[in-house]
Each structure stands twice: as structure tokens, then as C-alpha cells.
Amino acid sequence: MQPADIPSAPNFKRPTGIFNRFDTRELVFRALVTLAAFTVAAILMLMLFELTRTAWPAISKFGISFLWSTDWNPPKERFGALPFIAGTIVTSLLALVLGTVIGVGAALFLVEFAPPWVRVPVSYVVELLAAIPSVVYGLWGVFVLGPWIQHTAGPYILDYFSWVPFVKGPVLSVGILAAVVILTIMILPTIVAISRDVIAAVPRSQREGILALGATRWEMIRIAVLPYARSGVLGAAILGLARAIGETLAVALVIGNSTNVPDSIFSPAYTMAAVIANQFREVENPMHEASLIYVGLVLLLITLLVNAIARALVWRVTRGQITTVIE
Amino acid sequence: MIAAPVRGRRRRRSVVDAIASGAMIAAGLGAMIPLFAILVFILLKGIPALNVALITKNLAPPGAHGGGLKNSIVGSLMLIGLTLLIGLPPAIATGVYLAEYGRGKLGFAIRFLVDVLAGVPSIVIGIFVYSAVVLNMGRLHWLTGSDQKFTAFAGGIALALILLPVVARVTEEMLLLVPQLTRESAYALGVPKWRAIVTIVLPAASGGIMTGVVLATARIAGEAAPLLFTALGNNFYSTDIFRPIDALPLRIFIYATGPFQEQHEQAFAGSFVLVMLVLAMSVGARLALQRRQR
Numbered sequence: 044m045q046p047a048d049i050p051s052a053p054n055f056k057r058p059t060g061i062f063n064r065f066d067t068r069e070l071v072f073r074a075l076v077t078l079a080a081f082t083v084a085a086i087l088m089l090m091l092f093e094l095t096r097t098a099w100p101a102i103s104k105f106g107i108s109f110l111w112s113t114d115w116n117p118p119k120e121r122f123g124a125l126p127f128i129a130g131t132i133v134t135s136l137l138a139l140v141l142g143t144v145i146g147v148g149a150a151l152f153l154v155e156f157a158p159p160w161v162r163v164p165v166s167y168v169v170e171l172l173a174a175i176p177s178v179v180y181g182l183w184g185v186f187v188l189g190p191w192i193q194h195t196a197g198p199y200i201l202d203y204f205s206w207v208p209f210v211k212g213p214v215l216s217v218g219i220l221a222a223v224v225i226l227t228i229m230i231l232p233t234i235v236a237i238s239r240d241v242i243a244a245v246p247r248s249q250r251e252g253i254l255a256l257g258a259t260r261w262e263m264i265r266i267a268v269l270p271y272a273r274s275g276v277l278g279a280a281i282l283g284l285a286r287a288i289g290e291t292l293a294v295a296l297v298i299g300n301s302t303n304v305p306d307s308i309f310s311p312a313y314t315m316a317a318v319i320a321n322q323f324r325e326v327e328n329p330m331h332e333a334s335l336i337y338v339g340l341v342l343l344l345i346t347l348l349v350n351a352i353a354r355a356l357v358w359r360v361t362r363g364q365i366t367t368v369i370e
Numbered sequence: 371m372i373a374a375p376v377r378g379r380r381r382r383r384s385v386v387d388a389i390a391s392g393a394m395i396a397a398g399l400g401a402m403i404p405l406f407a408i409l410v411f412i413l414l415k416g417i418p419a420l421n422v423a424l425i426t427k428n429l430a431p432p433g434a435h436g437g438g439l440k441n442s443i444v445g446s447l448m449l450i451g452l453t454l455l456i457g458l459p460p461a462i463a464t465g466v467y468l469a470e471y472g473r474g475k476l477g478f479a480i481r482f483l484v485d486v487l488a489g490v491p492s493i494v495i496g497i498f499v500y501s502a503v504v505l506n507m508g509r510l511h512w513l514t515g516s517d518q519k520f521t522a523f524a525g526g527i528a529l530a531l532i533l534l535p536v537v538a539r540v541t542e543e544m545l546l547l548v549p550q551l552t553r554e555s556a557y558a559l560g561v562p563k564w565r566a567i568v569t570i571v572l573p574a575a576s577g578g579i580m581t582g583v584v585l586a587t588a589r590i591a592g593e594a595a596p597l598l599f600t601a602l603g604n605n606f607y608s609t610d611i612f613r614p615i616d617a618l619p620l621r622i623f624i625y626a627t628g629p630f631q632e633q634h635e636q637a638f639a640g641s642f643v644l645v646m647l648v649l650a651m652s653v654g655a656r657l658a659l660q661r662r663q664r
Contacts, residue, residue: 072564073471079463080472083534084483090490090498097501148397156395165398167656172405174652176592178619179641182626183408186415186634228404235401259387282489289491291595292623316493316595323497323599339497343490350489354482 094340101333109337115302117327122334124341126304130312131342133305134219134294135287138226142287143280145227146234150276151264153235154242166239173232181296184225189216189297192224197309211307217299218309225293230283237282241275242268278356285349289342291316315342409645416642419635424643428607429621433630439640441607445522445616446591448609449601452526453590457533458583462572464534465541465579470567481542488535496596499528504600516612523611525601529590536589540582544575577662581655588651592644594619618644 095102101109105122112123149169153162197214204210245268253267269276299311300321315338326332423438430437468481503524511517548571556566572579594617597603602614603624609615618640625637 066562066564069562069564072567076463076467076471079460080467080480080484080538082460083464083487083538084480086531086534087483087487087490089502090494093498093501094494097505145397145401148394149401152394152398156391157398165402168402168405170656171649171652174588174592174648175405175408176594176619176644176648178592178594178623178626179408179412179645182622182637182641183411185626187407187411231401231404259383261387261390262383264390285489289489289493291491291493292619296623296626316491319493319497320595320598323500336497336501339494343494346489346491346494347486350486354485354489 090343091340094336094343098333098336098340100330101337104330105334105337109334110341113304117322117331120328120330122330122337124315124334124338126302127313127315127318127338128341129304130219130298131288131314131316131345133312134222134226134298134314135284137219137223137308138230138287139280139284141223141227142230142234142283143276146231146279146283147238147276149231149235150238150242151268153239155260155264155268166236169232169235172228173236177229177290177293178296180225180229181293184221184293184297185217188224189221192216192218192221196220209307210309212309214309215299215311217297218311219298219305220308221297221299222294222312222314223308225297226287226290229290229293230286233286234279234283237279238272238276241272241279244275245271274356278353281349281353281356285346285353288349289316289346291320295320315339412638412642412645415635415638416645419639420642421639424639429605429616429636430632432628433632435632437632437636439618439621439636439643441604442616442618442621442640443643444607444609445601445604446618448522448611448615449525449529449597449617450587450591452522452611453529453533454583454587456526457530458537461534461537462541462579464538465545466567466572468538468542469545470563470571481539484535484538487531488539492532492593492595493598495528495531496599499524499531499596500599503527514612516610518613520600520602520614521612522601522608522615525597525615525617526611528596528600529593532593532596533586533590536586537579537583540586541575541579544578544582545571547578548574577658581659581662584651584655588648588655591651592619592648594623598623 101122105112109122109124110128111125112121113125114121114123115126116122149165153166157165193214193216197212197220200210201212201214249267249271250263253263258266294314295317298313298317300313300317301311302313302318303310305312319335319339319342323332323335326335421438423436425438425440425443427436427438428441429439464480464484468477468484471477472480504519504521507514507519507521507524508517514521514523552574553563553566553571556570557563561570597617597620601617601620603620604614604616622637622640622644625633625640628634
């Protein structure tokens with residue numbers, strides 16, 4: 044700070060301190076920053092209002108049954124969102140399960156096993172995964188992951204696991220499985236970073252106490268660490284889920300763009316975000332556009348709900364102390 | 371004969387321990403495989419497709435050979451500049467409000483809404499800006515002198531909405547790191563609160579805020595979903611903010627879905643440029659942050 048900024052001597056006749064309510068510049072500054080904060084908060088309300096307004100033709104025509112109708116037929120102006128809602132739920136829940144198992148395992152590895160010379164670079168690499176743009180994941184999905192699933196992984200899975208429900212051919216290079224793998228990779232950084240912080244926050248005495256009773260390392264983790272970190276890890280998983288639900292382009296490139304309700308992990312499908320990305324630029328009629336915005340509104344409401352739950356959980360554990368992961 | 375079952379149980383416990391440890395180590399190392407797979411893919415496919423034309427020539431017609439990504443790269447840079455111009459002032463002001471004024475229930479509510487805004491899918495931001503800005507561009511004709519609906523301006527607004535919550539929260543956190551004593555010293559000298567914030571607290575936190583801004587910029591540089599129905603993309607060179615504009619991630623998406631081999635190669639080269647740009651920003655910002663924390 045510049046010495047020139049400090050008044051050489053406080054002017055006691057006309058105080059300009061924080062307790063002077065009539066300092067106009069203070070009032071103006073305060074009004075400006077408050078206005079900005081309220082505007083940012085109001086954007087969310089405006090978003091709900093605008094989407095409802097532009098989706099209104101579809102909302103008034105199809106009503107709530109839009110959510111469970113499977114008929115998506117733009118030329119005939121019949122629209123139902125179930126295939127997309129089902130696709131979003133199936134892909135993001137599967138990715139959530141895979142991502143949580145691998146992510147929490149990786150977080151435990153980082154906190155409980157890895158020496159610092161491993162922990163630092165691995166944490167770093169996993170966080171960098173979050174910086175890679177969605178569309179690049181999609182490109183990798185189209186040219187590497189898809190063909191690998193079609194020619195290597197898919198036939199192998201069919202050979203050994205075709206007795207599992209929802210595992211049946213034909214195997215294509217695009218479909219549910221490709222989307223699930225991409226989504227799992229994309230939500231890993233979120234889950235790893237938050238669970239790592241939450242697990243590291245479990246007090247040392249908790250660990251030492253049970254080790255002193257003769258527990259093995261795994262028993263220590265199972266009995267002393269995980270129950271303590273449970274709700275924080277749950278919050279991390281739900282934040283990952285929110286990210287998976289809203290993920291657009293990477294999924295749009297590998298999901299296969301089918302408006303049928305999927306019946307196998309290899310089926311081409313659609314998610315809510317992907318159908319908007321692919322069809323909005325080429326709408327066939329006004330009702331088609333309104334229906335796509337209706338899909339967007341449903342997507343917004345679902346992510347708002349999931350996010351609110353996740354934030355509440357993470358906040359309760361860390362009392363807002365955790366730094367937000369920048370994705 | 372107590373020893374035998376105890377020894378058996380101990381053995382089972384240590385086997386379980388070994389299996390669980392192995393699984394966790396595998397998860398930790400396995401989480402890194404995708405990053406390497408993607409980086410290797412980008413390097414192997416991107417580097418052979420690199421050439422000078424990439425930054426000196428505009429897009430080739432579909433299926434034709436040659437051409438570059440000049441208009442996409444310039445478009446991306448323009449959009450980033452516009453986004454920072456539109457998004458930074460309200461974002462930093464919101465951060466100042468949250469850190470310095472909004473400590474009560476109202477501040478808590480706004481902080482929550484800002485966090486929730488950060489979780490809105492980028493595609494939804496895209497259709498929101500389409501509905502609120504793109505469809506209303508006709509009413510701004512007297513101001514813009516352009517009859518285009520899809521504009522770089524709308525794209526900038528969409529990206530700014532993604533930048534806003536991130537920068538607002540980073541600003542708040544960085545301001546809270548400035549010791550309370552610093553503010554009180556200023557007050558003791560008779561400096562009013564607004565002036566203490568502008569001339570003392572903000573400069574002290576500026577390094578951390580800059581880091582957050584760079585990380586947020588790295589993120590919006592790779593966003594294409596909110597641009598699909600706002601900036602739209604443009605096959606020709608344009609720097610007019612009231613016309614459609616191209617962007618690198620948008621072009622990669624369009625080319626990845628196209629049928630032509632030449633377009634795929636351009637998409638690989640574009641991805642290489644984009645990933646290098648984003649990783650450089652991200653790594654640079656993190657290094658700067660670490661140096662400051664030390």
C-alpha cells in the first residue's frame with residue numbers, strides 16, 4: 044500500500060471512520076457490491092423463470108406426463124422425455140458407483156498409504172484431470188474408448204457376463220457403457236479431492252487409538268476412519284453425481300443418440316443434456332424447441348436438488364472450511 | 371488349545387488387510403491411467419496434425435484439404451476477453467460483499483445461491499442465455515446495428531455466468547485470508563471501510579484472486595456446451611462481437627461428429643492446442659499458489 048493513501052492525521056472534526064453512517068462514498072460502495080451479490084443470486088431465479096416461460100407451450104400441452112412418456116417424435120409434434128431421463132439416471136448412477144469405489148479407494152491410498160513423494164504428484168495428476176475440457180474427453184471417447192469397447196472389452200464382457208441382467212449384444216462403439224466410463228473418469232477428480240480432504244481431517248488420535256488395540260491397517264480404516272468421514276464422502280459422491288448429470292458434450296459424442304429406452308449396457312441411448320446439445324440447433328418446429336427447453340428445465344431442477352443436498356452434507360462436515368474444487 | 375484358532379483368525383485378518391491394501395493401491399494408481407491415456411492420445415494424434423497453417427489459415431470447406439483453425443483460435447481468445455470483461459467486475463464485487471458485508475443470514479443465503487449457480491449444468495446456462503439474450507437481440511438493434519441473433523456477445527454472457535460463481539467464491543476466500551488486524555490498522559488511521567477494502571485488503575489478496583481467475587479462465591476456455599446456441603460458431607473469420615463467432619472447443623465438437631478424415635485431423639490438432647493451453651494455465655496457477663503458501 045502506498046503511504047500517500049493514509050491521511051497524515053485523522054480529521055477529528057469530520058470523522059470518516061466505519062461508524063459514520065453518512066459517508067456517501069461508503070454507502071455507494073456498499074450499495075454497489077450488495078447489488079452485484081443480489082444480481083448473482085437473482086440469476087438463478089431468472090433462469091427458472093425464463094426456462095419456464097420459453098418451455099410453456101410444451102408444459103401446457105404435455106403437462107407432467109412429459110416425464111414418463113416415451114414418445115419423442117418431432118415431425119408429429121409428440122414429445123416425452125422418459126428415454127432421456129432414463130439415460131441420464133442410468134449413466135450417472137453407474138458412473139457414481141464406479142467413481143465412488145475407485146475415488147474413495149484412491150483417496151484412502153493417498154492419505155493412509157502413500158509416502159509424500161507419491162502423494163503429491165498423484166494428487167496433482169488427478170486434479171489436472173479436472174482441467175481437461177469435456178469435448179477432449181469426448182474426442183478420446185469417439186476415437187479410442189469406443190473402438191476398444193467394440194472390439195476388445197465388449198466381446199469379452201459378453202463372453203463371461205452375459206448371464207447378468209442388462210448385459211446383451213450387439214456391441215457398438217457408442218452406448219451406455221462408453222458414456223459410463225467417460226463419466227467415471229470425469230467425476231473422479233471431484234470425488235478424490237473432497238474425500239481426500241475429509242479423510243485427512245479425521246483426527247490422528249482416532250487412528251492411533253484403534254491401532255493401539257491391535258487393529259490392522261484395513262481394520263483401522265473400516266472401523267475408525269470411514270465412519271468418521273462418512274457424510275463428507277457421501278457429499279463428495281453426490282457432488283460427483285451432480286457433475287455427471289449435467290455433463291454434456293463428452294456424453295453427447297459417445298452415447299449413441301437413440302431415443303429408445305435402453306435395455307442393455309451396450310445400447311445406444313440419450314441423456315437430457317446430450318439431446319439438447321444435439322437437437323437444439325436443428326429444431327423442426329416451435330413445439331420441438333419448447334420441449335427441449337422443458338427437458339432443460341427438468342435437468343436444472345434435478346441438478347439444483349442434487350447440489351443442494353451435496354452442499355448441505357459437505358458443509359455440515361467441514362463447516363465451510365473446505366476449499367471448493369475448481370473444475 | 372486356544373492358540374490355533376487365534377493364529378487362524380490373525381492370518382485371516384492379515385490376508386484381508388493385504389487384499390484391501392492392494393485394492394486401495396490399485397485404485398490410487400488406476401485413477402491416473404485415464405489421464406495418461408488421454409494425454410498420450412492427444413500427443414500421438416495431435417502433434418502429427420500440427421502445422422503453421424493451423425494458426426495462419428482459416429477453416430477449409432468441408433472435406434477439402436488444408437486450411438487451419440485461425441478463426442476458431444481468434445474466436446476463443448475474443449470470447450475469453452469478453453467473458454472476463456463481463457464477468458469479472460460483478461464476480462469480484464460479489465466476493466467483496468460476501469467477505470466484508472455479508473456475514474449474516476442474508477450473506478449465508480447468497481453464498482448458498484452462488485454455490486448452487488456453480489452447479490448448474492453448462493448446457494442449461496446455454497439455453498437460458500438463448501432464451502434471455504439471443505431471442506431478444508432484435509430489441510437491441512438500435513444499439514448494436516446488427517440483425518444477427520447469435521452473437522459473440524451472447525457467448526460471452528453465457529461463459530461469464532460460469533465464471534461468476536467460481537471467481538466470487540475464490541475472491542471471498544482470499545479476502546478472508548487477509549488478517550483482520552490489517553483492516554483494523556487501517557480503520558485506526560481513520561480510513562473508511564470502503565477505502566480500506568479497495569486500497570489495502572483487495573491488493574493484499576490480489577495474488578490469490580488472480581490464481582482463481584486463471585483457473586476459472588482455463589475452465590471456460592474449454593467450454594463448448596454453452597456456446598452451441600449463443601455464439602453458434604462461424605465458418606468464416608470474424609471479430610465482430612455482434613455476429614456469430616467460432617471457438618476452439620466448439621469447432622472440435624463439430625469436427626468430431628463430422629464424416630471427413632481432414633476434419634478429424636483438425637479436431638486432433640485443435641485438441642492438442644486447447645489441452646496445452648488449459649494445462650499451462652492450470653499448472654501455472656497452481657505453482658503460483660504453492661509458492662505463495664510456502
